[in-house]
Amino acid sequence: MSSTAVSTAEQLAHDPLQSKLESVFGYHEFREGQRGIMDAALDGRDSLVLMPTGGGKSLCYQLPAICSEGVAVVISPLLSLMQDQVEALNALDINAATLHSGVSAEQSMNTLQALQRGDIKLLYVSPERILQPSFIERLQTLNLSFIAVDEAHCISQWGHDFRPEYGQLGVLRSYLPNTPFMALTATADSATQHDIIERLHLNAPLVHRSSFDRPNIRYVVQEKYKPLKQVKDYVKKQKGVAGIIYCGSRKKTEELAESLQQSGVRAAPYHAGLEHTLKETTLRQFLRDDIDVVVATVAFGMGINKPNIRFVVHFDIPRSVESYYQETGRAGRDGLPAEAMMLYDPRDAQWIRRMIDEQDNEQRRAVEAQKFSAMQAMAEAQTCRRLVVLNYFNEYSDKECGNCDLCLDPPTRYDALEDAQKALSCVYRVGQQFGINHVVEVLRGSKAQRVLELGHDTLTTYGLGKAKPQEHWFSVLRQLIHRGLIIQDIRRFAALQLTEAARPVLKGEVPLELAKPRLELTATKTRITDRGDYNKILFRRLRKLRKDIADKEQVAPFVVFSDAALVEMCVHYPTTAADMLDINGVGEVKLARYGQEFMSAIEAFLAGASERQLFNG
Structure with missing residues (x-):
């Protein structure tokens, strides 16, 4: 072995975070801020992490958890997200489990026994479960590395999605005074940030605030004039890629989903009034690319760990910029181009204002009214929409993005x-x-x-x-x-x-x-752009291979490899183990499990491809 290889191996041995980042998760570099957050967790320090959806929040607690002694506990209100993350971690040979109301008694017992044996590195728990006195007593007997509170904005009375049970999580501090806490959220204004720190009793926390900018997402607002036809035409242009359409009522979700199905789109409705088994089936089909579009009420998607959603449509205006940002952020989490399209009619805004005015709680009514005013202002904006969103989160800028409808078709x-x-x-x-x-x-x-x-x-x-x-x-x-x-x-x-x-x-x-104020909005014709620098023919073949493997293993395709990883393969054509490990998202476990099949597929493509297919795929 060369001296260079020895020195590199020695460096990784002394840097477990970097070593595990590469060998387990298959990434070569930390994203902005991640390293400092992870170091704080390993040093036993509290932290507040503000990072956009798709910015790498989950890795901020997953990586230090597997580099620590004991078990890390992750609190989340999103049951489907917990299950998706556990599935993805298990695929990387990381012992992770979840406890919530949807887990059977037998599974819960097995998890608790494994927890006592010290066999679990990451335990995902719902807020209701962790606040049970018997469970708090159990936590006090465990070797806890830290506690991560995901979706931390739910703690705050100023947050857009305040949940009373989340507001009680601060009591954990009195029972676990020496356990570091990490609070994470994608959406929190300054009032919400202060509230999170106060309610969780964070002690001199590291506060990391990433940019809220998601430059790969194009923001578009269209005048809502024939909404059903507009959405159908829009979805057909997307040619079978994954998308979510948000509607303001259950009735609309069912009518729109049925209309899309009649137009040949693989679509399904999702809302709280549907049977649990039907919702679970829809969710799994969407995750596994068996359906392309889910038409849903706003609760859907909060916990979906699906990185290849290419578009999000709002059939109705959301009630806050935070909700809009969080929902649109479900598109393009893999970093590839995506689009957020909203249909806007001022009459919808009037209807929402009436709904808000019917709130009994005066303080809550005032907060929701103010937040909706900011959302309405974004829909009616005449300046770059990305600037509106970023400035709302106190990320002030005067540089227009060039990737929203107002930048692409600017007003006078x-x-x-x-x-x-x-x-x-x-x-x-x-x-x-x-x-x-x-x-x-x-x-x-x-x-x-x-x-x-x-x-x-x-x-x-x-x-x-x-x-x-x-x-x-x-x-x-x-x-x-x-x-x-x-x-x-x-x-x-x-x-x-x-x-x-x-x-x-x-x-x-x-x-x-x-x-110059546009007193009447005009519809904009847009479509999601493609980065265009990879071989599309090979991408389709690798995508099919991925789907076949995923179906055989009964997992979501992104658990095998993300779209972003497939795109890299279609740029660099890796045919050796070393080349494959250079692809972001390919670590040693996935190389051993799937690498040979993908390398063989790439070799077969290269052997049979014409010059035209290679350069104009």
């Missing part, structure tokens, strides 16, 4: 300095204590009772904008929010507040262009 721009000064001045004059509706009323010289009672009809900005319609000023203010000149304080009923970036605009020191 105009010199908006005077409009911006009027709007910003009005926000300031009302004391930065009121929301967007009130500011617009003052700008347009409204005689509304509240405006008069507050004396805001005497302000210098009163009526400054009366020459332009209400929709114009809503658009201007939303664009100023999206550009980071104004923030909405969710803790103060979405009151508008100026940021430091507003100062030079108010003083007229810098120019400012905004999009």
Whole structure:
């Protein structure tokens, strides 16, 4: 063995994280932030991890778990995700198991016995199960490496998906004071982040905040005019790739799924009112690529570990930017091109607002109303949609993405300095204590009772904008929010507040262009683009081979290899073990289990392929 090989082996021996990253998971480099999070876990330090879907959150606890003594416990409300992750880990010869209400008594007993013997490295548990007093007592007897709380936004009253049982997880700290905690979420604004740290009693945690940007996802909003036809036409253009369509009601999911089936699409509905066995069948068929499209209510997909979803369609507008981001984030988790398409009709927004107003809890009603206002603003945005999403999560930028409908088909721009000064001045004059509706009323010289009672009809900005319609000023203010000149304080009923970036605009020191408000949305013709640098003929053959193996082993195809790994194979044509290990996602276990079949298929393709097939596949 050469001295270089010896030194590399020695380095890996002293760096178990890097060694296991390559040998077990088949990756050669950590993604941004992962290494620091894992080191914190191994050092016994608490952490709060904000990382987008598809950003590598799961690896942040899976890898340090297998490099630690004892067992790591992962708390998740997503039963299907837990099962998918356990299945994928077991395929890598990692001892993982799950405990929740859907597990049989016999399976639970076997898992508990294996846990006591120390045979399990990762245990996935539902919040209801872990809070049982008898289970907490059991945890106190185990050698715990750390506890990971996934979907941690569910803990917070400010989160978009608050769950009371999740809010109780903080009690675990009093029973397990020396066990480090890792809280992970893909969606949390600053108020939610503070709430997570406080409620879980995280001790001086490492806070890692990855970029929320998912550049491989194209964001598209279409005017909703003939929704059934629009969706059917859209799905047909995708040519059999996997997708999810979200609807606002159970009835819509069934009607749309039936209509797609009649059009020859392999589709199925999914909602809480269907029989459990039918839902389980649909989920498994989707995971195993036996159906292409699931038409569902919003609960579906939260826990799906399916990396090759190429599109997500919102038939109806979601209720928050967090929900939209999380649901669209289920597309393109493998890093390949994907698309998020939403149909928008202002009447749908009115219906949701009525639903929110019927909430009994005043505080919850206020939070949901403010979050929906931000979502509606995103749907009606005239600036880059990705900027709107990123700025919502306090990731401020003014560089447009070039991969959303507004970047690809941009609206007309105009010199908006005077409009911006009027709007910003009005926000300031009302004391930065009121929301967007009130500011617009003052700008347009409204005689509304509240405006008069507050004396805001005497302000210098009163009526400054009366020459332009209400929709114009809503658009201007939303664009100023999206550009980071104004923030909405969710803790103060979405009151508008100026940021430091507003100062030079108010003083007229810098120019400012905004999009001329589109008071009517126009439909955009788009399709998912292909990265185009790999052999499509070979990809189809390897995809079929993968499906045959997966069916034989009764697992989802991505458990064998991801689409991203297959694409790499169709770029580099690996025909030796060393070449195959250079493919991301191919570790030693998968090489031993599947490598030879794929190398043989690639060799056979190369032997029989014409020059044209090689270069124009």
